[in-house]
Amino acid sequence: MIDNKNNYSLIIVGAGPAALTASIYASRYNLDHLIIGEAIGGLAFEAHKICNFPTEIEIKGAQLVEKIQKHVESLGNPIVADRVVGIDHENDGFKLTTQSNKKFFSKTILLAPGTRHRKLNLPNEKQFIGKGLSYCATCDAMFYRDKIVAVIGGSDSAHTASLYLAEIAKKVYQIYRKDRLRGETLWINQVENNNKIEVIYNTEISEIEGKDKIKSIKLTNPYKGEDKIKIDGLFIEIGTVPQKALIEELSLETNEAGYIKIGIDQKTSKKGVWAAGDITNGANNFRQIITACSEGAIASENIFKFLQEKK
Ligand code: NDP
Numbered sequence: 664m665i666d667n668k669n670n671y672s673l674i675i676v677g678a679g680p681a682a683l684t685a686s687i688y689a690s691r692y693n694l695d696h697l698i699i700g701e702a703i704g705g706l707a708f709e710a711h712k713i714c715n716f717p718t719e720i721e722i723k724g725a726q727l728v729e730k731i732q733k734h735v736e737s738l739g740n741p742i743v744a745d746r747v748v749g750i751d752h753e754n755d756g757f758k759l760t761t762q763s764n765k766k767f768f769s770k771t772i773l774l775a776p777g778t779r780h781r782k783l784n785l786p787n788e789k790q791f792i793g794k795g796l797s798y799c800a801t802c803d804a805m806f807y808r809d810k811i812v813a814v815i816g817g818s819d820s821a822h823t824a825s826l827y828l829a830e831i832a833k834k835v836y837q838i839y840r841k842d843r844l845r846g847e848t849l850w851i852n853q854v855e856n857n858n859k860i861e862v863i864y865n866t867e868i869s870e871i872e873g874k875d876k877i878k879s880i881k882l883t884n885p886y887k888g889e890d891k892i893k894i895d896g897l898f899i900e901i902g903t904v905p906q907k908a909l910i911e912e913l914s915l916e917t918n919e920a921g922y923i924k925i926g927i928d929q930k931t932s933k934k935g936v937w938a939a940g941d942i943t944n945g946a947n948n949f950r951q952i953i954t955a956c957s958e959g960a961i962a963s964e965n966i967f968k969f970l971q972e973k974k
Pocket residue numbers: 710711712713714715781782783815816817818819820821823840841845846847900901902903949950951
């Protein structure tokens with residue numbers, strides 16, 4: 664239930680694991696706070712299988728998110744399904760404006776909007792979205808029963824996408840630009856031992872071909888030259904990039920890759936603003952659900968201390 668109040672001690676921007684965990688901790692500190700986020704769970708929601716979250720031997724991202732959300736809601740915390748599009752300084756705090764033009768005020772802000780899928784930036788990439796090209800295997804694999812698909816990437820997103828697709832499709836090509844897959848060893852072993860998956864190393868995609876939908880892709884290998892394979896579906900699983908808009912709006916300091924620089928207490932370069940989760944350079948850049956949760960917890964504890972000292 665959302666009350667009519669619009670003034671808070673803390674507003675958490677985002678609704679992924681970092682944001683939701685921050686809310687759980689904020690509740691334990693009895694901080695009056697609000698979560699504003701348009702996609703509950705963020706990218707974690709899309710994970711087909713998670714096998715490294717304590718207490719969960721194997722769980723779908725959507726199920727894990729649902730559990731965390733239930734925990735948050737059991738503590739009576741409102742989640743506003745909206746997108747923060749503007750943040751301005753106002754008095755001693757901040758005014759936040761959402762896409763639906765609602766205004767909220769807060770003494771402090773925790774930015775946890777997460778990241779978005781990285782694009783390959785091929786000239787006709789956009790044209791094929793929804794016409795054979797997808798950035799989410801969990802969402803779209805079902806359209807490729809007994810078909811031939813290609814997955815681009817060489818880390819955990821690509822591995823889990825290939826493994827899920829191999830349960831449905833006839834054949835999966837996993838195309839990777841280097842000569843050795845990286846990420847979790849157990850995923851790599853499963854990919855390499857799956858007889859429906861063929862990993863094509865040292866190879867990049869240079870062109871997507873087709874008219875109304877994808878028909879084939881052209882590949883470039885520095886040793887073997889050009890090649891072409893016929894496919895029905897293309898899954899681009901090449902990691903993520905930070906959501907930049909609010910970082911720029913607040914002129915926050917970032918590292919070279921554009922992630923928000925934070926201290927060990929999750930503080931950003933701007934007073935009153937903390938950040939947590941995949942959008943930061945924290946946790947040694949090890950972007951996992953558990954490290955996002957940890958950053959959210961640390962941020963809330965530090966925000967609580969900050970507000971206590973201000974009293
Ligand atoms: P990563 O950043 O780990 O890997 C991105 C992959 O895409 C790399 O292999 C990279 O190549 C490749 N790549 C990047 N840009 C390009 C490009 N322009 N062209 C071709 N290839 C490109 O991202 P992930 O999304 O895989 O993983 C992010 C984090 O999330 C990790 O910490 C991972 O462990 C976690 N994760 C966990 C999962 C699970 O356990 N269920 C599932 C998915 C992710 P290169 O190797 O050359 O840099």
